[in-house]
Amino acid sequence: MRLAPRRSEHVACAGGADVPAAGEMGFVPAAGRWAVDEVTNHSSGYCPDLDSWRAVGRALDRAGVEHPGRFTYEVVFRLCHECGERSMVREQDFVCVFCGNALPRTRNAGP
Ligand SMILES: [Zn+2]
Structure with a gap:
């Protein structure tokens, strides 16, 4: 597992390694x-699917x-076949x- 400050580039954080999951995490102190x-799986660089949770959970475990x-917070990414842009699907609105x-x-959608 690699961590970098928020608003940094996930692709740079990966350093060329294979990336089974990417996104953002928040930490809190708990019992020392x-x-x-x-x-979240919020990474517009990698557009990870929701099943990437398995890799995240294993790494944290x-x-x-x-x-x-x-x-x-779950993000659904899709690539538009018309304009070629990557979109985040909100509230099941696949537009x-x-x-x-x-x-x-x-x-x-993927890296
Ligand atoms: Zn489009």
């Missing part, structure tokens, strides 16, 4: 240690860090925010 209280057991084209229901 750090615990994760917020975790290996590190012995308490966590919520799921993403606390490109850039051109208004319908977005596919199945995952098609």
Whole structure:
């Protein structure tokens, strides 16, 4: 698991390594240690799918860090076939925010 300050570039943080999951985490002190209280798959560089949680949970378990057991904020990414932009789907509205084209229901966005 690699960590970098918020607003840094996830691709730079990865340093060329394979990336099974990417996103943002928030930590809180808990009983003299750090615990994760917020975790998301929000990475527009990698556009990880929701099933990337398995890799996040395994990494946190290996590190012995308490966590919520799921993403606390889930982001669905889709690539628009019309304009080529990556969109975040909000409230199950599969429409490109850039051109208004319908977005596919199945995952098609990645690094
Ligand atoms: Zn579009």
